[in-house]
Amino acid sequence: ALPAPRRRRAVPAAMSAEASRGVEPAEAAPGAAGQQAMLGEMAEDAAVWCAVNGLVVGDRADPRSGTVPGVGLVHAPISLLPARFPASFWKQACELAPIFNELVDRVSLDGEFLQSALSRTKLVDEFTARLLEIHEKMMALSKKEDIRLGLHRSDYMLDSETNSLLQIELNTISSSFPGLGSLVSELHRTLLNQYGKVLGLDSKRIPQNWAATQFAEALGRAWAxxxxxxxxxxxxxxxxxxxxxxxxxxxxxxxxxxGVKSIRKTLAQVEAEGQVLADGTLVIDGRAVAVVYFRAGYAPTDYPSEAEWRARLLMEQSSAIKCPSISYHLVGTKKIQQELAKPNVLERFLDNEEDIAKLRRSFAGLWSLDNEEIVKSAIEKPDLFVLKPQREGGGNNIYGRDLRDTLIKLQKEQGESLAAYILMQRIFPKSSLTPLVRGGDCFEDLTISELGIYGAYLRNKDKVILNNQCGYLMRTKVSSSNEGGVAAGFAVLDSIYLT
Ligand code: ADP
Ligand code: MG
Ligand code: MG
Incomplete structure (x- = not known):
C-alpha cells in the first residue's frame, strides 16, 4: 500500500486551509491525521484507476519504454484532487477557443504577413529560417490548402496581481495530452464520487472533458x-x-x-519510405495518406539531419491534409503571438469587434526586443518578465538573473541577435497546497496551475465543418519551478473544479 502523503517542503504557517486544494471544511471532515490517511488511501485508488484505465506513460527507468508499446508503463504523474477554478474564467477560456481557431486560419492565409513578421527572427534563428524556407517554397508554388485542420491548445494562467485570465501561448503543432487529459477528469470524478462527501466536494463540478474523442472526431472528419x-x-x-x-x-x-486506420512513422522513416505521386497523393510504404498528424517536428532536435527536413517538405508538397500545415505551424510561433498583440493587428484578420475585444483581454504584455525601454525595464526588474526564444516543448524560456544576463549580453553583441527572442510579462498565479502522485509516491507541495483549452477547426474551402472547444487540460507544477514540463518531471496532469 502507498504510504500516507508526506510534505516535501515546510508549509508556511500562514497557509490557511482554504489555500489547500479541495479540502473544504465539511461537517464530516476528519482531523489532520485522518485526512492524511485518507489521502494515502485515495492515492492508492488513483494509481490503480490509472493502471486499469490507461492513464499511463512510459517509465524512464525502463530503457525500452519509449520505443516498445506495452513495456515499462507507469501511471501518469497526477494531482490527487482537481484544482479550484472560478467558473467565470472557465467560461471565458472556453469562449476564446473558436475565436482563436478562426484567427489561426485567417492569419495562415496571409503568407506575406508571416514572412515579414518573422523576417528578422529568420536571420538569427536557424530553425525558424528552415520552416520559413518551406513556407516560401509553398508560396512560390501558390499552393492552396483547401482542407485545413487545426488541433490547437491555448494555454492560460490566472494572474493574481490583476485577477485576470491571461494567455501563455497558443500551440498549433503537437498539442499534447488530449488523450490523457480527458482521463484525468474522469479519474478525479471517480475519486470524488467516493471521497467527495467527506471532503465537501461534488464530482459534478468537474467539467466534462471529451478532448480525446473530439480530437479523434476532427481527424476522422478530415479524413472523410x-x-x-x-x-x-x-x-x-x-x-x-x-x-x-x-x-x-x-x-x-x-x-x-x-474505422480509420493510422500508421506511425518518424520523420526519418517518412523520408525513407515516402513519395508523392504525380496527382499529389502522399504514399508511405505503399499506403496513401489522407491526414498527416504531427506529434513531432516542432523542435530542432526533431531534425538531426537533412533527411528530416526533406520529409517535412515532401509532406507539405503533397495533397494530404497537414495538421498543422507549415502556415498553421508558423502562426503558433511566439513571434507571431507578439505581433498579433500589437495595436490594430487583430483587426486585419477578424471582423467581429466583440471577438477582437475578447482576444485582446486575454493578452499579456508582449514585446519585441527592439523596444529599448522594455529591455531596460527587464534588465532592472527581470522577475517581472519572461524571455522567450522561438521554441516549443518547454524548458527553453529564460527567467530572473539569467534573463538579465542574457539581455545585457545580447545588447553588447549589437546586430540582430535580439530578434531571436520576445519578452513577455510574467504572470503570477496564486499557489496552493496540492497532493501529488508520481511514481507511486504521494506528497504535498505548493503548486501553480496552467489551463489548456483544446480547439478543433476543420474547413473545406468556404465550408467550416468544425470550429469547437474540445475539452481541457490542467497542468500543475511545483511553484518553485519556472517551467513545468510533465514529461520533464516537474508538473503533473490535473483537472479543474469549478467554484
Ligand atoms: P512552450 O511552447 O515551450 O511550452 P511556453 O510559452 O508555454 O513555451 O512556456 C513554457 C512554460 O513557462 C509555461 O508552461 C509556463 O509554466 C511558463 N511561462 C511561460 N510564459 C510565462 C509567463 N508569461 N509568466 C509565467 N510563466 C510563464
Ligand atoms: Mg508551446
Ligand atoms: Mg507551453
Whole structure:
C-alpha cells in the first residue's frame, strides 16, 4: 500500500486551509491525521484507476519504454484532487477557443504577413529560417490548402496581481495530452464520487472533458473530407516517445469510432519510405495518406539531419491534409503571438469587434526586443518578465538573473541577435497546497496551475465543418519551478473544479 502523503517542503504557517486544494471544511471532515490517511488511501485508488484505465506513460527507468508499446508503463504523474477554478474564467477560456481557431486560419492565409513578421527572427534563428524556407517554397508554388485542420491548445494562467485570465501561448503543432487529459477528469470524478462527501466536494463540478474523442472526431472528419476510403492517417512521431499512450488513445478512437486506420512513422522513416505521386497523393510504404498528424517536428532536435527536413517538405508538397500545415505551424510561433498583440493587428484578420475585444483581454504584455525601454525595464526588474526564444516543448524560456544576463549580453553583441527572442510579462498565479502522485509516491507541495483549452477547426474551402472547444487540460507544477514540463518531471496532469 502507498504510504500516507508526506510534505516535501515546510508549509508556511500562514497557509490557511482554504489555500489547500479541495479540502473544504465539511461537517464530516476528519482531523489532520485522518485526512492524511485518507489521502494515502485515495492515492492508492488513483494509481490503480490509472493502471486499469490507461492513464499511463512510459517509465524512464525502463530503457525500452519509449520505443516498445506495452513495456515499462507507469501511471501518469497526477494531482490527487482537481484544482479550484472560478467558473467565470472557465467560461471565458472556453469562449476564446473558436475565436482563436478562426484567427489561426485567417492569419495562415496571409503568407506575406508571416514572412515579414518573422523576417528578422529568420536571420538569427536557424530553425525558424528552415520552416520559413518551406513556407516560401509553398508560396512560390501558390499552393492552396483547401482542407485545413487545426488541433490547437491555448494555454492560460490566472494572474493574481490583476485577477485576470491571461494567455501563455497558443500551440498549433503537437498539442499534447488530449488523450490523457480527458482521463484525468474522469479519474478525479471517480475519486470524488467516493471521497467527495467527506471532503465537501461534488464530482459534478468537474467539467466534462471529451478532448480525446473530439480530437479523434476532427481527424476522422478530415479524413472523410479527403475522400479516399483506403487512405490512412499518418502520425508523425519522435523515435522515442514515452508519452505514446496519449497518442494511442487518439489512434484507438479513430479506429473504433470512424474505422480509420493510422500508421506511425518518424520523420526519418517518412523520408525513407515516402513519395508523392504525380496527382499529389502522399504514399508511405505503399499506403496513401489522407491526414498527416504531427506529434513531432516542432523542435530542432526533431531534425538531426537533412533527411528530416526533406520529409517535412515532401509532406507539405503533397495533397494530404497537414495538421498543422507549415502556415498553421508558423502562426503558433511566439513571434507571431507578439505581433498579433500589437495595436490594430487583430483587426486585419477578424471582423467581429466583440471577438477582437475578447482576444485582446486575454493578452499579456508582449514585446519585441527592439523596444529599448522594455529591455531596460527587464534588465532592472527581470522577475517581472519572461524571455522567450522561438521554441516549443518547454524548458527553453529564460527567467530572473539569467534573463538579465542574457539581455545585457545580447545588447553588447549589437546586430540582430535580439530578434531571436520576445519578452513577455510574467504572470503570477496564486499557489496552493496540492497532493501529488508520481511514481507511486504521494506528497504535498505548493503548486501553480496552467489551463489548456483544446480547439478543433476543420474547413473545406468556404465550408467550416468544425470550429469547437474540445475539452481541457490542467497542468500543475511545483511553484518553485519556472517551467513545468510533465514529461520533464516537474508538473503533473490535473483537472479543474469549478467554484
Ligand atoms: P512552450 O511552447 O515551450 O511550452 P511556453 O510559452 O508555454 O513555451 O512556456 C513554457 C512554460 O513557462 C509555461 O508552461 C509556463 O509554466 C511558463 N511561462 C511561460 N510564459 C510565462 C509567463 N508569461 N509568466 C509565467 N510563466 C510563464
Ligand atoms: Mg508551446
Ligand atoms: Mg507551453
Amino acid at each position: 473530407e479527403y475522400n479516399n476510403d483506403s487512405a490512412f492517417v499518418l502520425m508523425v512521431v519522435q523515435p522515442e516517445e514515452r508519452n505514446m499512450y496519449d497518442q494511442y488513445w487518439l489512434v484507438n478512437h479513430l479506429k473504433e469510432s470512424y
